[in-house]
Amino acid sequence: MNDQYVHITNGDAAAERIRASGIPGEVLxxxxxWLDGPAEPIWERPDATARRASWLERELGIPAPVYALQRRELLTALDRAWSGEAEIVLWFEYDLFDQAMLASLLHLLSRKAEIPRSFGRAHTPAAGRPAGAVSAAGTGMPGGEACPREPVPGLSWVIADSFPGVTDFRGLGQLTPAQIDSLWPQRTPVLTGQLAAGARAWTAFASPDPSAVEDWLGRDAAVLPVMAEALRVHLKRLPAKEDGLGIVERTVLRLLERSGAFTPDKLFQAASAELAMLGMGDLTFWAELKRMAGRPVPLIEIEGAEPLPSFTAPHPADWSMWQIRAAGAGLEALKGNPVRRKRGDGEFHGGGRWLGGYFAADSFPKPPRA
Structure with missing residues (x-):
C-alpha cells in the first residue's frame, strides 16, 4: 500500500475519479x-456482520458470504492503513447514504484513535482556511466554540456538498478527474472534537430509540452541520403520526397520485430527484416498493409477472415488464386517513423496515372476510 495517502470514499464511481485525477495514494x-438493514453500534463485530448479512441476503438478494467477505477485506485494509504512516483521507458527500457511512467510520476510527498512531508527517493542506472547514463548496464545518480543535494525526477529509458550475450536484462521481484534483488542496484535518461528534452520531443512528438522533442534533449539529442535515432527513423516514407514512412512502404515493402509473425505472428517477438528500440506490428503492406492495393492506400495486430486481438479477432489466400504481389505502393515507387498527381487530406483525438501529414495524388491521 502506498505509504503516503490512503483515500477512503463512498464506492466505486468516486474511487475511479480519484484514481484518474492523478492524486497520489491508494484508493479504498x-x-x-446504511439506508438498508440493521445498524449496530459496534457494527464491525463478526456477530453484527452475520446478522446484517442475513438480512441483506433475505431482503436485497445480496449473498451473505459475499457481503461478509467484502466487509472483512475492507476492515483489513483499514487496519493496515491505520497501523501504517499513511495519511487517511475521507472523501464523502452530503446525503444520508454518505453521511451514515462516514459516521460509522468515524465511530470505528475514534476507537482506534484511543491508541495514538505513529505518524511523523505534519498535515499542511488548506492553508489559510478556517480550522475544520472541510466542505469542498466552502459551506464548512466550523466546529463551534466548544469543539476541541486539535487535529487527529494522519486523518483529513473532503466533504463535497456542491461544486461551482455543477447544477443539481449529487456527488463526486459526477465530477471530472480535473475537478476532483481541484478539491485536493481543500482537504482539511479532522479535529478531535469532530471525530468525537461523528462517533456520537453513529451511536445515535444505531440506537433503537429514534430520539437519540434528536438528542445528537441538540448537542452536535453545530460541530458537523452537513451530517446534521443528513440526520434531519433520516428522521423524516420515520412513520409520521398524521398519515403513518415516511418520506419515501409519501413521495412515491404523491408521484403516483399525480401521474397514475410508472415503470420502476421512471419512478426511481422521479423519486430520486425529490429525495436527493437520501442518496438512495436502486436496490434500496426496489425493496421499499416491495414492502409497500407486500403489506396486508397494500399502499401500492405492482403489476408484473416477475418480482422487482434483486442484487443477482440480470442487467439491464426490461422495465416495461412492470407498472406501478397507487392502491386505495395509499391514496387514503395521503389524505390523512391511514389504515389503523381498530379495537377488537386481529393484527398482523412481521413487516417493517430498519431505519438505522430502529425497527419501524408495520401492523395492520385484519383484512375483511371475503
Whole structure:
C-alpha cells in the first residue's frame, strides 16, 4: 500500500475519479449502504456482520458470504492503513447514504484513535482556511466554540456538498478527474472534537430509540452541520403520526397520485430527484416498493409477472415488464386517513423496515372476510 495517502470514499464511481485525477495514494472504495438493514453500534463485530448479512441476503438478494467477505477485506485494509504512516483521507458527500457511512467510520476510527498512531508527517493542506472547514463548496464545518480543535494525526477529509458550475450536484462521481484534483488542496484535518461528534452520531443512528438522533442534533449539529442535515432527513423516514407514512412512502404515493402509473425505472428517477438528500440506490428503492406492495393492506400495486430486481438479477432489466400504481389505502393515507387498527381487530406483525438501529414495524388491521 502506498505509504503516503490512503483515500477512503463512498464506492466505486468516486474511487475511479480519484484514481484518474492523478492524486497520489491508494484508493479504498467503501461499499456499504446504511439506508438498508440493521445498524449496530459496534457494527464491525463478526456477530453484527452475520446478522446484517442475513438480512441483506433475505431482503436485497445480496449473498451473505459475499457481503461478509467484502466487509472483512475492507476492515483489513483499514487496519493496515491505520497501523501504517499513511495519511487517511475521507472523501464523502452530503446525503444520508454518505453521511451514515462516514459516521460509522468515524465511530470505528475514534476507537482506534484511543491508541495514538505513529505518524511523523505534519498535515499542511488548506492553508489559510478556517480550522475544520472541510466542505469542498466552502459551506464548512466550523466546529463551534466548544469543539476541541486539535487535529487527529494522519486523518483529513473532503466533504463535497456542491461544486461551482455543477447544477443539481449529487456527488463526486459526477465530477471530472480535473475537478476532483481541484478539491485536493481543500482537504482539511479532522479535529478531535469532530471525530468525537461523528462517533456520537453513529451511536445515535444505531440506537433503537429514534430520539437519540434528536438528542445528537441538540448537542452536535453545530460541530458537523452537513451530517446534521443528513440526520434531519433520516428522521423524516420515520412513520409520521398524521398519515403513518415516511418520506419515501409519501413521495412515491404523491408521484403516483399525480401521474397514475410508472415503470420502476421512471419512478426511481422521479423519486430520486425529490429525495436527493437520501442518496438512495436502486436496490434500496426496489425493496421499499416491495414492502409497500407486500403489506396486508397494500399502499401500492405492482403489476408484473416477475418480482422487482434483486442484487443477482440480470442487467439491464426490461422495465416495461412492470407498472406501478397507487392502491386505495395509499391514496387514503395521503389524505390523512391511514389504515389503523381498530379495537377488537386481529393484527398482523412481521413487516417493517430498519431505519438505522430502529425497527419501524408495520401492523395492520385484519383484512375483511371475503
Amino acid at each position: 472504495p467503501w461499499r456499504e449502504s
